[in-house]
Amino acid sequence: MGQQLIKAILADAECQLVAAVTHRQSSSLGKDVGSLIGMADVGLTVTHDLTAAATAADVLVDFSLPQALADNLTVARQSGTPIVVCTTGLNEQQNQDLQLAAEQTAVLYAANTSLGVNLLRELVRTASKALGAKADIEILEAHHTAKRDAPSGTALALGVAAAEGRNQVFSDVAEYQRNYNDQPHQPGSIGFATLRAGDIVGEHTVFLVLGGERLELTHRVADRKTFAEGALNAAIWLKGQKAGFYSMNHVLGLDA
Numbered sequence: 001m002g003q004q005l006i007k008a009i010l011a012d013a014e015c016q017l018v019a020a021v022t023h024r025q026s027s028s029l030g031k032d033v034g035s036l037i038g039m040a041d042v043g044l045t046v047t048h049d050l051t052a053a054a055t056a057a058d059v060l061v062d063f064s065l066p067q068a069l070a071d072n073l074t075v076a077r078q079s080g081t082p083i084v085v086c087t088t089g090l091n092e093q094q095n096q097d098l099q100l101a102a103e104q105t106a107v108l109y110a111a112n113t114s115l116g117v118n119l120l121r122e123l124v125r126t127a128s129k130a131l132g133a134k135a136d137i138e139i140l141e142a143h144h145t146a147k148r149d150a151p152s153g154t155a156l157a158l159g160v161a162a163a164e165g166r167n168q169v170f171s172d173v174a175e176y177q178r179n180y181n182d183q184p185h186q187p188g189s190i191g192f193a194t195l196r197a198g199d200i201v202g203e204h205t206v207f208l209v210l211g212g213e214r215l216e217l218t219h220r221v222a223d224r225k226t227f228a229e230g231a232l233n234a235a236i237w238l239k240g241q242k243a244g245f246y247s248m249n250h251v252l253g254l255d256a
């Protein structure tokens with residue numbers, strides 16, 4: 001995604017790429033960012049100096065690993081630079097860290113920056129509310145084999161929307177394992193299933209199943225540039241915002 005984001009920024013007349021940051025052991029360190037995306041040199045090399053990047057930038061965008069989040073947020077807080085966090089697979093502590101950082105700077109968290117998924121979340125909330133306890137809800141997600149976290153951050157966000165729709169506490173009803181052999185389906189649970197295969201970019205289906213009929217709400221992404229362009233829109237929106245916690249709903253003008 002770092003490469004996709006570089007491409008999106010270089011192609012956007014409104015934005016300027018002022019730094020590209022990675023970890024200290026990265027093979028990309030010292031390389032010109034142009035070379036990372038198969039272009040001519042653009043005169044900007046990859047660094048691990050996050051503080052310098054935060055000082056130079058109006059907005060930081062994080063597509064990395066959960067273990068990088070704490071440092072990224074610390075630097076964003078210290079510099080007051082707004083940060084768009086797109087990394088998934090966050091644990092409870094890391095989710096709390098986002099909220100804490102939002103007390104000092106503008107933090108936008110998006111498990112999925114595409115327009116469609118953020119609309120889908122609203123549709124799922126509406127459908128879940130309308131169908132209530134009558135529907136069994138299951139969420140299926142499919143991604144490429146390099147993905148490290150499961151279920152995807154998007155699947156979890158869709159699960160939260162489904163739970164909210166029928167006034168449930170998500171953690172009480174989420175079911176991640178379906179490998180038991182002596183247990184009936186728990187009514188009201190929200191189940192997750194994961195596929196990892198080839199180069200699937202990102203697909204999510206929410207099944208709302210009633211006796212005799214079912215509703216399937218599906219979103220598919222065909223190109224990862226969709227995520228990069230969404231993240232860039234979020235960064236443009238977040239620039240200059242006051243400290244606080246934001247989501248793609250703010251960017252897209254959906255119900256926040």
Ligand SMILES: NC(=O)C1=CN([C@@H]2O[C@H](COP(=O)(O)OP(=O)(O)OC[C@H]3O[C@@H](n4cnc5c(N)ncnc54)[C@H](OP(=O)(O)O)[C@@H]3O)[C@@H](O)[C@H]2O)C=CC1
Pocket residue numbers: 001002021022023026027028029063064065066067068085086087088089110111112113114146149227
């Ligand atoms: N919100 C959204 O719309 C989307 C979110 N994602 C999420 O974004 C994250 C990244 O995805 P993806 O690019 O596919 O994953 P990759 O595993 O391909 O890339 C992770 C990158 O993070 C870099 N990295 C590792 N440690 C650090 C660090 N401390 N500081 C900065 N960079 C670091 C690595 O750099 P190096 O290559 O130099 O080793 C690597 O390139 C995942 O959590 C994924 O789920 C993905 C797509 C869309």
Ligand SMILES: O=C(O)C1=N[C@H](C(=O)O)C[C@H](O)C1
Pocket residue numbers: 088089111112143147148151152153154155201202203
């Ligand atoms: O790792 C990915 O590729 C993606 N991750 C995000 C997630 O976990 O939901 C978003 C998108 O589906 C692609």
